[in-house]
Amino acid sequence: MSDELLMRVEGLARLYGDTLAVDNVSFALSKGQILGFLGPNGAGKSTTLRLLAGVLAPDVGRVVVMTSDLLDQPILAKRAIGYLPEQPPLYRELTVDEQLLYSARLHGLNRAASRVALARVKERCGLTEVGKRLTGNLSKGYRQRVGIAQAILHDPPIILLDEPTVGLDPIQLRDVRALIRELGQSHGIILSTHLLAEVQAMCSHVQIMRAGRLVYTGALADLEERQQSKSLRVGLNTPPPLSALADLPEVERVEELGAGRFRLFYRSDDAFHNALVERSVRENWGLWELTPERDSLERVFVELILGTELVQ
Amino acid sequence: MIFLIASRELRRLWLSPVAWTLLAVAQGLCAWLFLLLINDFRILQGRLVGLENTPGVTDLVAAPLFRIAVWCFLVLTPLLTMNLISEERRNRTLDLLLSAPVSVMAIVLGKYLGLLIFLLGATALVALMPLTLLAGTPLDVGKLLAGWLGLALLVGAFASAGLYMSTLTTQPMVAAIATLGLLLFLCVVDLRTMGGETAGSLLGYLSLLGHHDALLRGLFNSADVAYYLLFSVTFLGLAIRRLDDERLGH
Numbered sequence: 001m002s003d004e005l006l007m008r009v010e011g012l013a014r015l016y017g018d019t020l021a022v023d024n025v026s027f028a029l030s031k032g033q034i035l036g037f038l039g040p041n042g043a044g045k046s047t048t049l050r051l052l053a054g055v056l057a058p059d060v061g062r063v064v065v066m067t068s069d070l071l072d073q074p075i076l077a078k079r080a081i082g083y084l085p086e087q088p089p090l091y092r093e094l095t096v097d098e099q100l101l102y103s104a105r106l107h108g109l110n111r112a113a114s115r116v117a118l119a120r121v122k123e124r125c126g127l128t129e130v131g132k133r134l135t136g137n138l139s140k141g142y143r144q145r146v147g148i149a150q151a152i153l154h155d156p157p158i159i160l161l162d163e164p165t166v167g168l169d170p171i172q173l174r175d176v177r178a179l180i181r182e183l184g185q186s187h188g189i190i191l192s193t194h195l196l197a198e199v200q201a202m203c204s205h206v207q208i209m210r211a212g213r214l215v216y217t218g219a220l221a222d223l224e225e226r227q228q229s230k231s232l233r234v235g236l237n238t239p240p241p242l243s244a245l246a247d248l249p250e251v252e253r254v255e256e257l258g259a260g261r262f263r264l265f266y267r268s269d270d271a272f273h274n275a276l277v278e279r280s281v282r283e284n285w286g287l288w289e290l291t292p293e294r295d296s297l298e299r300v301f302v303e304l305i306l307g308t309e310l311v312q
Numbered sequence: 313m314i315f316l317i318a319s320r321e322l323r324r325l326w327l328s329p330v331a332w333t334l335l336a337v338a339q340g341l342c343a344w345l346f347l348l349l350i351n352d353f354r355i356l357q358g359r360l361v362g363l364e365n366t367p368g369v370t371d372l373v374a375a376p377l378f379r380i381a382v383w384c385f386l387v388l389t390p391l392l393t394m395n396l397i398s399e400e401r402r403n404r405t406l407d408l409l410l411s412a413p414v415s416v417m418a419i420v421l422g423k424y425l426g427l428l429i430f431l432l433g434a435t436a437l438v439a440l441m442p443l444t445l446l447a448g449t450p451l452d453v454g455k456l457l458a459g460w461l462g463l464a465l466l467v468g469a470f471a472s473a474g475l476y477m478s479t480l481t482t483q484p485m486v487a488a489i490a491t492l493g494l495l496l497f498l499c500v501v502d503l504r505t506m507g508g509e510t511a512g513s514l515l516g517y518l519s520l521l522g523h524h525d526a527l528l529r530g531l532f533n534s535a536d537v538a539y540y541l542l543f544s545v546t547f548l549g550l551a552i553r554r555l556d557d558e559r560l561g562h
Binding site: 014015016050053054055056057059074075076078079081083085086087089090091092093102103105106107108150 | 313316320324403405406407408411414559
């Protein structure tokens with residue numbers, strides 16, 4: 001496993017004035033992982049990514065990229081990193097092709113290799129149509145895609161993406177998510193977002209940040225396991241008494257939402273779904289809505305972020 | 313990498329209407345003054361005939377032209393340097409350079425070199441004006457070259473100071489005004505002492521223009537050349553230091 005380790009971060013900390021923007025962050029990134037940095041705005045996600053990209057230097061701690069230290073051998077280490085900042089760094093007066101070629105050359109590709117890389121990433125990021133357009137005239141979604149193309153041009157093993165899906169329309173969102181998942185198979189990717197849905201859609205691992213600290217690190221599947229129960233919203237025309245619903249197998253708790261709607265918390269799918277539908281037909285409850293609620297993970301997330309405050 | 317960044321910078325200037333406008337203004341002003349100087353010379357010429365050791369056309373036309381060109385560039389250079397770093401910072405494109413496998417030194421030197429090539433081209437255009445007189449009269453080409461070298465060195469010094477100022481702020485205008493202030497100060501710092509016994513003092517040495525005068529008279533003094541080179545290297549060093557410090561958060 002150790003040969004697949006791409007990045008090791010040890011006790012990273014960075015002060016902004018008097019505030020500790022990043023506080024003792026440690027983790028490791030391996031090939032094939034898509035690591036989602038999740039946290040509310042201002043939690044230190046962008047600062048952490050800037051530290052990892054070498055744009056900022058940490059006050060304490062170190063970042064080891066493959067075998068080279070980011071502070072001691074920045075040139076060597078940075079070659080292995082592709083970075084998309086919060087705002088894609090594009091020169092307004094350049095065309096998409098010129099921008100990408102310049103970026104490729106900056107990352108050490110020669111003229112011929114740059115041309116090849118340009119054709120490859122344009123295809124991958126859906127930019128073949130806009131090669132001759134000025135980046136300053138592109139819509140936000142396209143600028144974002146040029147930014148992503150820029151980050152993967154030199155085919156770095158590590159890709160850092162700061163909020164990569166901001167400003168994309170639903171179709172672009174789907175394409176970019178697919179692209180990131182595909183890249184994740186052969187690279188190590190770290191992306192930041194404040195939306196849990198993004199992490200669920202793309203990531204294999206998740207790290208939750210709050211006020212500069214990592215409050216949770218682990219595989220996404222583990223986080224899903226932490227959720228206590230799942231929930232389902234049902235709408236019934238002639239609802240039975242609450243106790244009848246609570247008697248269904250696997251049901252933990254029932255909430256009445258009014259207008260014939262109920263929220264049912266249950267432990268496992270199998271017996272429960274069948275029983276609910278069968279009973280509603282047999283006893284003529286008039287089932288007209290059945291919506292699985294995916295917000296239980298959201299609740300775990302919110303608890304992790306607010307948890308300590310609630311306790312205090 | 314330095315050359316890559318330099319050519320990028322040069323291309324940015326090439327595509328920028330600001331650079332072309334500044335070039336046109338500098339060229340227009342110098343051309344008008346050149347005409348006036350030629351006219352003056354035509355009037356003076358008759359009276360100079362027969363006198364011994366008279367100043368020639370190079371002294372009466374080229375040297376004053378270069379002297380005026382210095383002031384033109386003094387005002388125009390800050391307007392070109394102001395964008396070097398601060399605009400990249402404002403547009404967040406600096407992150408591209410800082411996250412690329414390129415040293416801060418290469419970034420600063422590349423930007424400086426790109427601008428310097430542009431400015432050298434501009435000074436060469438000014439130097440071409442007196443050179444056209446070769447068609448009608450013999451010129452002291454050595455003196456002309458020394459004058460041009462002086463102008464080029466001065467402009468290089470202006471550019472390095474402007475580059476440093478540009479690393480200090482996100483607002484290009486602030487960088488431009490600060491650069492202009494610094495350069496003006498260094499040009500007039502020895503104004504009161506000029507010609508006095510303190511002319512050789514520290515203030516006189518600090519003055520940006522004092523070292524140019526000797527070159528205009530055709531005196532190639534390595535101390536003067538070294539002064540300009542040291543000036544430029546100092547400010548480039550400060551700019552590198554400043555960008556490094558920013559990364560480290562000091």
